[in-house]
Amino acid sequence: MATLAAPACATAPASTQSGLWSWIATTDHKRIGTLYLWTALAFFLIGGLEAALIRTQLARPNMGFVSAETYNQLFTMHGTTMVFLAVMPLSAAFFNYLIPLQIGARDVAFPRLNAFSYWVYLLGGIFITLPILFQVAPDGGWFGYAPLTTNQFSSGPNIDFWVIGLQILGVSSLAAAFNFITTIINLRAPGMTLMRMPMFTWMSFVVQFLLILAFPPITVALVFLLMDRFFGTTFYAIAQGADPLLWQHLFWVFGHPEVYILILPAFGLVSEVLPTFSKKPLFGYNVMVYSGIMIGFLGFGVWAHHMFAVGMGAVADSIFSLMTMLIAIPTGVKIFNWIATMWAGEVRFTVPMKFAIALIAMFTIGGISGVMHSSPPADLQQTDSYFVVAHFHYVLFGGSIMGIFAGIYHYYPKITGRFLNERLGNVHFWLNFIGMNLTFFPMHFSGLLGMPRRIYTYDAGQGWDLFNLLATYGTYLLVIATAVFVWNFVRSRTRGAIAGGDPWGAATLEWSIPSPPPEYNFAQIPTVTSRYPLWDLKDPSWHEGEDSHGDTGTPGPSPLREETETHTAKALGIPMPYPTAKPAFAALGLVVMFSGLLFLRNDLFAVAMTVTLGGAAMLIGGLYAWLTSPLE
Amino acid sequence: MSHDAKSPAQAHAHPTGATYLKVAVILTVITIVEVWAYYIPALVASPLFNPSLIIMSAAKFAIVVLFYMHLKYDHKLFKALFTGPLIIAGATILALLFLFAKISL
Amino acid sequence: MASHAIAGHDDGHAHTHHTTTGLDNRKIAIWAFIGSECMLFASLISTYLIYKGKSLVGPYPHTEYTDAAGKVFPAILDIPVTSASTFVLLMSSLAMVLALQAVQLKGTPLPANAGWWTRAQRSSQLWLGMTALLGATFLGFQAYEFTAFVREGLTIKTNLFGSTFFTLTGFHGAHVTVGVLWLMSLLWIDRTRGLGPKDELVVDIAALYWHFVDVVWIVIFTLIYLIQ
Numbered sequence: 029m030a031t032l033a034a035p036a037c038a039t040a041p042a043s044t045q046s047g048l049w050s051w052i053a054t055t056d057h058k059r060i061g062t063l064y065l066w067t068a069l070a071f072f073l074i075g076g077l078e079a080a081l082i083r084t085q086l087a088r089p090n091m092g093f094v095s096a097e098t099y100n101q102l103f104t105m106h107g108t109t110m111v112f113l114a115v116m117p118l119s120a121a122f123f124n125y126l127i128p129l130q131i132g133a134r135d136v137a138f139p140r141l142n143a144f145s146y147w148v149y150l151l152g153g154i155f156i157t158l159p160i161l162f163q164v165a166p167d168g169g170w171f172g173y174a175p176l177t178t179n180q181f182s183s184g185p186n187i188d189f190w191v192i193g194l195q196i197l198g199v200s201s202l203a204a205a206f207n208f209i210t211t212i213i214n215l216r217a218p219g220m221t222l223m224r225m226p227m228f229t230w231m232s233f234v235v236q237f238l239l240i241l242a243f244p245p246i247t248v249a250l251v252f253l254l255m256d257r258f259f260g261t262t263f264y265a266i267a268q269g270a271d272p273l274l275w276q277h278l279f280w281v282f283g284h285p286e287v288y289i290l291i292l293p294a295f296g297l298v299s300e301v302l303p304t305f306s307k308k309p310l311f312g313y314n315v316m317v318y319s320g321i322m323i324g325f326l327g328f329g330v331w332a333h334h335m336f337a338v339g340m341g342a343v344a345d346s347i348f349s350l351m352t353m354l355i356a357i358p359t360g361v362k363i364f365n366w367i368a369t370m371w372a373g374e375v376r377f378t379v380p381m382k383f384a385i386a387l388i389a390m391f392t393i394g395g396i397s398g399v400m401h402s403s404p405p406a407d408l409q410q411t412d413s414y415f416v417v418a419h420f421h422y423v424l425f426g427g428s429i430m431g432i433f434a435g436i437y438h439y440y441p442k443i444t445g446r447f448l449n450e451r452l453g454n455v456h457f458w459l460n461f462i463g464m465n466l467t468f469f470p471m472h473f474s475g476l477l478g479m480p481r482r483i484y485t486y487d488a489g490q491g492w493d494l495f496n497l498l499a500t501y502g503t504y505l506l507v508i509a510t511a512v513f514v515w516n517f518v519r520s521r522t523r524g525a526i527a528g529g530d531p532w533g534a535a536t537l538e539w540s541i542p543s544p545p546p547e548y549n550f551a552q553i554p555t556v557t558s559r560y561p562l563w564d565l566k567d568p569s570w571h572e573g574e575d576s577h578g579d580t581g582t583p584g585p586s587p588l589r590e591e592t593e594t595h596t597a598k599a600l601g602i603p604m605p606y607p608t609a610k611p612a613f614a615a616l617g618l619v620v621m622f623s624g625l626l627f628l629r630n631d632l633f634a635v636a637m638t639v640t641l642g643g644a645a646m647l648i649g650g651l652y653a654w655l656t657s658p659l660e
Numbered sequence: 661m662s663h664d665a666k667s668p669a670q671a672h673a674h675p676t677g678a679t680y681l682k683v684a685v686i687l688t689v690i691t692i693v694e695v696w697a698y699y700i701p702a703l704v705a706s707p708l709f710n711p712s713l714i715i716m717s718a719a720k721f722a723i724v725v726l727f728y729m730h731l732k733y734d735h736k737l738f739k740a741l742f743t744g745p746l747i748i749a750g751a752t753i754l755a756l757l758f759l760f761a762k763i764s765l
Numbered sequence: 766m767a768s769h770a771i772a773g774h775d776d777g778h779a780h781t782h783h784t785t786t787g788l789d790n791r792k793i794a795i796w797a798f799i800g801s802e803c804m805l806f807a808s809l810i811s812t813y814l815i816y817k818g819k820s821l822v823g824p825y826p827h828t829e830y831t832d833a834a835g836k837v838f839p840a841i842l843d844i845p846v847t848s849a850s851t852f853v854l855l856m857s858s859l860a861m862v863l864a865l866q867a868v869q870l871k872g873t874p875l876p877a878n879a880g881w882w883t884r885a886q887r888s889s890q891l892w893l894g895m896t897a898l899l900g901a902t903f904l905g906f907q908a909y910e911f912t913a914f915v916r917e918g919l920t921i922k923t924n925l926f927g928s929t930f931f932t933l934t935g936f937h938g939a940h941v942t943v944g945v946l947w948l949m950s951l952l953w954i955d956r957t958r959g960l961g962p963k964d965e966l967v968v969d970i971a972a973l974y975w976h977f978v979d980v981v982w983i984v985i986f987t988l989i990y991l992i993q
Contacts, residue, residue: 137790202801210793213737214784240797241748244805248812251932261921261928263812269821269925277756278808328748332759344759677866677886684859691855695848698991710992717987721980728862729976735788738796745800749807756811 053607055139056547060146061125062443065436067150068117069517073510074157075109078102080507083467087500089488099484100167101186105160107170108190111290112197113153115424118432119293120149120201123208123232125443129538129545130226132217132554137210139605140654141203147615148200155619156193159186166190169482171283174249174264174275178256185629191254192622198243198250199618205239208232217537219556223317226536226559227310230317231296234324238285238292241328246282249275258628273338280331288327290424291391292320294431295362298384301434302366304534305381306373309560312365319358326355336404337411345404352402356395363392378532379453383434386461390426394419397472415475421468433460433513440517441531445543446524452516459509466502470495535560547604548597603660610654617646675727683727690716795970799977806981809936810988813929820924824917827993841919842990843910850906851986854941857899858979861972864892868960868968889968890955896975897948900941907938930989937985940978947971 054060082102085093094102124142128135136142159165167186168177177187212233216225225233252263253275262268264275303310310316332340332348340348366388375381397419401407410416433456440448474495479486486492530539537554538545539562554561563570597604621643627636694716697703726732731739757763784790823830824838831837867889875887885891911931914920921931951971954960960968 137794206794206797206801209797210790213793214786214788214790216785220785237744240801241745241804244801245752245808248805248808252812252928255921255928255932259921261932262925263928263932269816269819271760271815271819273760274812274815277759278812281752281756281808328752329755340759343765677863677882680859680862680866684856687855687858688852691848691851694987694991695844698844704993713987713991717983720983724858724976724980724983728858728979729973735786737786737788737793741793741796741800742803745803749803752804753807753811753814757814760815762814762817 049609050607052612053609055135055143055605055607055611057124057128057136057139057142058443058545058547058549060142061121061123063146064117064121064124064149065443067146067153068114068121069514071109071113071153071157072118073514075106075114076507076510078106078109078160080503082106083500083503085484086486086496088497089493090485092485094484096484097167098163100482101160101163101165103482104166104169104190105157108156108166108194110424111170111286112194113149113157115290115428115432116201117149117153119232119235119290119428120145120204122228122293122297122432122435122439123204123235125439126538127208127211127229127232128215129442129541129549130229130536131212131215131220132537132550132556133211133215134549134553134602135605136207137215138207139659140608140611141207143608144611144615145200145204145207147612148196148203148618151615151619152193152196152200155196155623156189159189164189166193171279172253172275173279174253174256175266175270175272177253177275178264180265185626187253188257188626188629191250191257192625195247195250195254196619196622198247201239202243205236205243208236209240212236217550217553217556220537223314224556224559227299227313227316228293228296231292231299231320234320235289235292238289238324238327242282242285242289245278249278249282252278254625258625273335276335276338277332280334281328283334284331285324285327287423288323290428291431292323294387294428294435295320297431297435297438298366298387300534300536301380301384301438302369304438304532305376305378305384306370307376307533308369308373309535310365311368311371312361313559315361316365319361322358323355326351326358330355333402333407336407349402349404353399356399356402359395363388363395378437379448379450379457380434380437380532382454382457383430383437386457387427387430387434390422390430390464394422394424394426397422410475412481413475414471414479414481417481418468418471418475421464421471425464425468433457436517438532440520440524441527442538442543442545444521444524445527446520446522447527447531448520448524449516452512456509456513456516459505459512463502463505463509466505467499468502470498470502474499530562535563537561540565546595546597548600548602551595551600551602605660606658608654608657610650610657614647614650614654617643617648617650619643621647675733679727683723687720687723690720789966791970792966792973795973799973802977802981806936806984809933810984813933813989816925816929820926822924824914824919824923824926826926826930826989838918841914841917843913844990846906846910847986847990850903850910851982853899853906854903854979854982857896857903858976860892860895860899861975864889864896865965865968865972867892868965869962871960872962889960890952893948893952893955893968897945897952900945900948900975904938904941904945907934907941933985933989937978937981940981944971944975944978947974 051059051063054063081094082099085091085099085102124136127133156166164184164186166172166189168182168190172187172190175181177190212225212229252261255261256263256265262270264270264272266272299310299316330348330351332344333352336345336348366384370385397415401410401416401419410419437448437453440446474492477491477495479490479492479496486496527543529542531543532539537550537556540554541550558564621640624636624638624640624643627633627639694713697709697713703709725742731742754763758765786793823832824841826842827840829837829839863886867887870887871889876883914927919927919930921927948971951960951968954964
């Protein structure tokens with residue numbers, strides 16, 4: 029098949045900006061996406077390191093590698109880091125980088141708000157991560173159940189960092205979600221109807237709605253906790269008549285949609301990878317869209333399955349059990365459609381393809397153990413045991429992380445203009461795949477043998493020893509695998525093979541422009557007439573005899589005008605947003621404002637007020653300067 | 661959403677000031693009825709008190725959203741962006757009240 | 766179907782204003798924001814209702830309470846005062862739509878025989894100022910209510926009712942405060958450079974926020990104050 033005449037360039041033609049300040053002041057969605065990618069990978073390494081320490085402590089019975097207190101901080105920060113600082117922002121890196129490219133836009137709807145989201149994330153991430161270096165990290169689990177996390181049971185500053193940190197990170201996620209909703213609705217290129225959008229953009233679209241609806245309940249739950257801790261309210265004070273289930277319900281109203289926030293972007297990524305390397309359109313595109321929407325919608329109706337053990341009564345148990353079984357259907361549909369996409373395709377087993385296939389297999393295992401939990405009597409046996417740990421690591425590591433790695437290998441050439449090394453990639457994949465299964469599969473057994481979660485050590489002779497040792501070895505394999513990946517990731521930036529605009533023979537708009545893309549993305553905004561514009565371009569008859577793929581026909585024969593794409597925005601007369609550090613300044617103000625609360629713990633009321641009001645002044649001043657200055 | 665982009669002028673086919681005044685009168689009347697009902701012990705004791713207050717409140721809510729927030733006259737996209745979350749929010753309130761035994765099936 | 770899928774689309778400089786739906790980005794964002802706010806207030810209202818009647822000590826909202834020392838605390842909610850403040854907030858919504866209308870009508874010629882009401886409808890400054898003033902009045906009522914409650918022995922620490930009541934209404938009051946500041950900024954812009962029909966959207970967005978804050982109060986007034 030003829031390849032598109034794409035220039036083989038490895039550096040952005042219009043990349044005139046460099047230096048630290050250009051990154052702080054950037055409003056380019058691609059640079060912000062790159063910042064998200066690097067930052068989130070750094071947090072992924074920190075979260076992984078915490079996991080390695082946890083597994084070292086659990087390698088053998090009665091180990092004294094870390095203290096019980098440190099262990100609590102480690103598992104809390106492992107979960108918090110992986111969920112809020114690694115997987116969500118890795119997804120956000122792809123939202124930022126890919127959504128405008130996939131819909132044929134020059135940037136997101138609000139470029140400066142986008143920068144603000146990133147800086148709030150970075151500063152919030154640092155805020156919540158630093159305390160572990162001083163042994164005062166949050167220690168109440170990533171779900172922070174109150175009343176455990178109230179002053180009565182957690183009187184130190186540990187939980188303060190968690191409550192305030194999550195509040196800060198919520199601002200980042202919400203701001204980004206409003207931005208992407210607007211971008212996807214309103215910045216699509218001519219002809220890019222909703223039912224022609226690439227599947228990654230579709231799944232991202234669903235996720236943004238989950239974000240704007242799931243974050244308010246946890247914001248409220250955190251405000252209650254914050255007020256209980258700092259201002260003596262009684263939301264979680266059992267002695268005053270408070271209900272111990274209030275936190276759990278509010279948290280899981282957020283927590284279960286959060287699960288889909290973590291997995292749907294990965295689903296989107298593999299839905300881009302599988303058609304590309306099977307040389308076939310995605311099987312059942314419409315059904316994939318509807319099942320994604322269905323998962324998002326039903327995701328708000330299953331939260332209490334996390335709480336079967338608290339005894340909600342037969343009616344509530346039955347409803348949530350039924351809803352949980354129901355949500356497995358659209359998820360199962362996706363699995364079958366991915367398999368059918370590969371069926372009879374010209375499958376190329378590249379590294380991204382291997383990660384995508386691994387997602388299908390591993391997520392299915394995690395999905396099936398998930399359906400086991402949907403039955404309350406079975407759940408009562410499994411809840412709070414290592415079986416549950418095995419389950420959610422199969423969906424989060426086997427699902428989200430595998431999908432994100434598929435995305436990184438797939439899109440690295442687009443982002444950097446160079447391939448990741450395929451041989452190192454294969455080593456990474458196999459070590460990762462074996463390591464993951466060696467770590468988490470034995471946990472099914474230790475869990476069913478009764479090993480509870482969150483214990484810092486255990487006695488010998490309960491049948492758990494072998495499974496724990498295997499899991500620890502598996503974790504060490506994962507550490508090696510990740511080191512190989514990091515080496516590959518860093519080294520390929522300068523030494524990877526040069527990739528053209530469309531190195532994989534993919535079909536969607538982001539591959540029609542050079543790699544890395546110029547700052548304005550598209551010299552001319554394309555007009556789209558089908559779901560697979562680049563395949564149409566290369567071989568107009570490629571899908572004859574198949575269904576129409578949303579193709580409405582009768583497009584004009586106007587090929588891409590590649591020659592213009594190596595000019596600067598200025599030469600082409602395309603207005604670009606000014607670089608500005610005002611969003612970063614406002615983000616700093618927000619974080620300073622929240623951190624003032626920390627001083628209340630030591631009754632430093634004047635200091636707290638000064639810091640909080642100072643931060644608020646920075647935030648308002650930054651916002652004012654930002655809103656009154658022109659965008660471009 | 662479709663590409664049947666309305667021009668901003670069409671999208672804002674607003675009612676006139678007289679309509680806004682009528683709406684304000686209706687809102688005021690409903691509010692007066694609500695507060696009046698609160699002071700009639702026989703009504704408060706009636707099983708219909710809570711449902712009728714909720715219906716009146718919902719009516720006021722709908723009137724403000726449809727006329728003052730001009731959702732009645734605006735693009736269907738905005739209707740979708742508001743009603744979708746509103747339904748999920750309402751369902752969440754009902755589910756939580758059920759789970760905490762504040763209402764029963 | 767044979768097709769060339771991508772065609773050059775020469776949009777020149779118009780791209781910055783062209784959108785897929787023809788709608789303004791900011792208006793889509795504010796509606797998405799309002800959708801998210803529905804969930805925020807749903808969580809707050811749910812908590813209030815879940816804890817309703819669960820306070821172990823008084824004061825209570827609708828009933829009298831006598832403490833161990835025999836001190837009597839009357840039912841604390843002041844319905845006449847809150848009814849008045851509810852009415853004030855409702856009227857602020859009326860002023861807000863009239864402010865939007867005034868901005869929209871700028872540029873259309875005033876009929877020669879226009880009466881005072883027609884003329885008044887053209888003054889965006891009058892209605893923006895009126896909205897902000899009514900909003901500030903509502904906040905004044907709330908400040909009075911809060912201080913009265915504290916004087917009568919209900920603080921945010923006293924019981925579940927105090928915690929949930931002050932947090933829910935406080936959240937709403939914070940939203941009103943933001944709205945008043947927003948309206949005052951618009952009024953300031955109107956006084957310095959004048960708001961014209963091209964600024965309709967800027968006023969519309971503020972108005973949507975303001976009305977939403979009003980509808981939240983409609984719900985709060987019924988569920989917290991009137992239903993016992």
